[in-house]
Amino acid sequence: xxxxxPRTKIVLTFVYILSLFIFENPAxxxxxxxxxxxxxILSRIPILYMVKGLKPVxxxxxxxxxxxxxxxxxxxxxSFWIFTVTIEGIKRSSYLIGRLIFLVxxxxxxxxxxxxxxxxxxxEYLMRPLKLFKVPVHEVAMMMSIxxxxxxxxxxxxxxxxxxxMARGADFDSGNIIKKTKSFVPIIIPLFVSAFRRAxxxxxAMEARCYNxxxxxxxxxxxxxxxxxxxxxxxxxxxxxxIVLMGCFLFKAPPVAL
Amino acid sequence: MKTEKVNELNELNTxxxxxxxxxxxxxxxxxxxxxxxxxxxxxxxxxPGEFIGLIGHTGSGKSTxxxxxxxxxxxxxxxxxxxxxxxxxxRYDRKKLRGKVGLVFQYPEHQLFAETxxxxxxxxxxxxxxxxxxxxxxxxxxxxxxxLEDECFYKSPFDLSGGQKRRAxxxxxxxxxxxxxxxxxxxxxxxxxxxxxxxxxxxxxRDKENMTIILVSHSMEDVAxxxxxxxxxNEGRLILDDTVSTVFKxxxxxxxxxxxxxxxxxxxxxxxxxxxxIRDDIFTVDEAAEEILRVLKEYRVI
Ligand SMILES: Nc1ncnc2c1ncn2[C@@H]1O[C@H](COP(=O)(O)OP(=O)(O)OP(=O)(O)O)[C@@H](O)[C@H]1O
Ligand SMILES: [Mg+2]
Numbered sequence: 001x002x003x004x005x006p007r008t009k010i011v012l013t014f015v016y017i018l019s020l021f022i023f024e025n026p027a028x029x030x031x032x033x034x035x036x037x038x039x040x041i042l043s044r045i046p047i048l049y050m051v052k053g054l055k056p057v058x059x060x061x062x063x064x065x066x067x068x069x070x071x072x073x074x075x076x077x078x079s080f081w082i083f084t085v086t087i088e089g090i091k092r093s094s095y096l097i098g099r100l101i102f103l104v105x106x107x108x109x110x111x112x113x114x115x116x117x118x119x120x121x122x123x124e125y126l127m128r129p130l131k132l133f134k135v136p137v138h139e140v141a142m143m144m145s146i147x148x149x150x151x152x153x154x155x156x157x158x159x160x161x162x163x164x165x166m167a168r169g170a171d172f173d174s175g176n177i178i179k180k181t182k183s184f185v186p187i188i189i190p191l192f193v194s195a196f197r198r199a200x201x202x203x204x205a206m207e208a209r210c211y212n213x214x215x216x217x218x219x220x221x222x223x224x225x226x227x228x229x230x231x232x233x234x235x236x237x238x239x240x241x242x243i244v245l246m247g248c249f250l251f252k253a254p255p256v257a258l
Numbered sequence: 259m260k261t262e263k264v265n266e267l268n269e270l271n272t273x274x275x276x277x278x279x280x281x282x283x284x285x286x287x288x289x290x291x292x293x294x295x296x297x298x299x300x301x302x303x304x305x306p307g308e309f310i311g312l313i314g315h316t317g318s319g320k321s322t323x324x325x326x327x328x329x330x331x332x333x334x335x336x337x338x339x340x341x342x343x344x345x346x347x348x349r350y351d352r353k354k355l356r357g358k359v360g361l362v363f364q365y366p367e368h369q370l371f372a373e374t375x376x377x378x379x380x381x382x383x384x385x386x387x388x389x390x391x392x393x394x395x396x397x398x399x400x401x402x403x404x405x406l407e408d409e410c411f412y413k414s415p416f417d418l419s420g421g422q423k424r425r426a427x428x429x430x431x432x433x434x435x436x437x438x439x440x441x442x443x444x445x446x447x448x449x450x451x452x453x454x455x456x457x458x459x460x461x462x463x464r465d466k467e468n469m470t471i472i473l474v475s476h477s478m479e480d481v482a483x484x485x486x487x488x489x490x491x492n493e494g495r496l497i498l499d500d501t502v503s504t505v506f507k508x509x510x511x512x513x514x515x516x517x518x519x520x521x522x523x524x525x526x527x528x529x530x531x532x533x534x535x536i537r538d539d540i541f542t543v544d545e546a547a548e549e550i551l552r553v554l555k556e557y558r559v560i
Binding site for chain 1: 325330353356357360363366368372382385386416430434
């Protein structure tokens with residue numbers, strides 16, 4: 001899993017997510033779940049850690065389910081107060097849950113097993129056809145790598161500044177909303193100053209190394225397909241065919257638009 | 259101006275330590291990896307008016323320890339007492355505490371934010387609930403005290419030189435009138451002159467205002483020159499805590515902690531090992547010169 005070419009992983013994840021959105025039928029979801037479980041096992045990432053990755057979307061999940069459960073029209077199952085729960089509502093919300101969970105797990109799996117830099121490299125490669133339309137693919141990919149690289153640094157920095165202001169008696173969680181918003185000024189300003197300083201340093205460092213865009217640039221670790229990637233693509237095709245067949249013929253459920 | 263209730267009890271008491279750490283343990287938890295133990299079972303007492311030097315190799319846990327001392331981080335176990343009161347107790351006013359135990363961070367100039375130096379220095383005292391007029395008076399005095407010229411008062415802090423920014427940031431903490439001042443490598447990146455001026459200023463705070471000082475530094479020479487007592491940290495543990503002369507006698511421990519004793523002490527120790535009747539508790543150049551002259555005279559070499 002970890003050694004697959006990042007391009008393979010991106011294509012894999014993309015097709016997988018697409019398959020979740022095109023068909024809405026229990027057989028497809030069962031196959032999709034199976035596929036995901038096998039992938040997780042192969043990746044050797046602890047299940048618990050994957051489950052923890054769902055935490056940030058837990059609220060979104062709960063919200064979608066609640067809305068769908070309560071406000072979908074159809075055959076009434078039972079009702080209370082002003083809400084009616086319908087069979088369609090239950091169906092819809094279980095599909096939605098499945099879809100969201102699979103989606104988050106699949107994309108987490110990809111980012112957990114791949115270094116961000118190789119992801120952007122792979123994206124650059126996969127987006128190369130866009131060059132025909134004058135999209136500056138290399139530059140976009142470079143910007144993405146830099147942004148990804150800087151997120152943890154800035155988070156660290158923000159933490160440090162926050163503590164430094166707390167040492168001067170700053171208080172971030174008392175008072176009304178206006179006071180609270182105002183209390184972030186002493187964090188935001190130094191953070192911006194430091195971000196600009198870092199950007200400046202980086203630009204200078206890149207120029208000192210004669211960086212001048214993507215033209216004719218070679219890579220430290222060229223992307224290369226291996227045996228494993230071929231196997232993965234074959235599996236992917238089998239998966240796709242299976243899904244399409246089941247989606248179209250089993251249960252006779254029509255494809256649902258996004 | 260003594261409005262706080264928590265500390266009034268022990269205001270005049272010099273029989274108890276002003277700060278006391280008891281079996282502090284702290285771990286950083288980052289992601290799935292196992293936690294980094296940054297501070298492990300550290301205990302010590304700080305007495306009013308002391309000047310303590312804290313030294314240790316990079317990553318030995320100095321900065322983390324300092325953040326525990328004014329409750330910016332919470333220890334996994336152990337606790338800190340300020341004037342005999344547990345600062346991690348639920349009802350203790352930790353915001354007030356941070357005004358009493360002032361912490362100047364590593365590279366404090368990165369925390370400057372206001373439009374003028376003056377406004378930035380006022381930030382601390384205003385947060386502590388001092389009224390505006392009093393805060394401005396204090397800010398005025400403090401900016402003078404750290405040696406910034408008058409024309410800096412209404413400049414943007416971002417237009418100052420590196421050394422001036424450092425002073426402005428230190429003034430921002432000093433303006434809260436802390437009883438204990440903790441400085442994390444305040445001289446990093448300063449030129450020798452700026453460094454000496456800053457350290458002299460800090461020493462004068464102790465001498466004139468009886469402020470208690472804890473100074474983190476990588477320079478043994480600086481610490482030896484100004485501190486009464488040295489604490490040495492290694493890999494999260496406090497391995498030495500004693501008077502300057504006693505600590506520098508433990509040369510082996512200091513070396514295993516990845517540090518070096520001042521060069522003068524090294525030379526004096528070697529002379530002493532070579533059989534010269536020379537005192538071996540010397541750590542400043544002047545003292546060493548005097549002592550060597552004394553010995554030479556005794557031997558009638560000169
Ligand atoms: N925010 C953090 N998250 C995770 N680990 C950290 C964090 N800050 C420090 N550490 C780790 O804790 C340990 C002690 O760090 P600390 O900053 O206290 O060292 P230090 O003695 O101040 O070093 P220096 O002299 O370089 O400032 C180090 O191993 C460091 O990697
Ligand atoms: Mg530090």
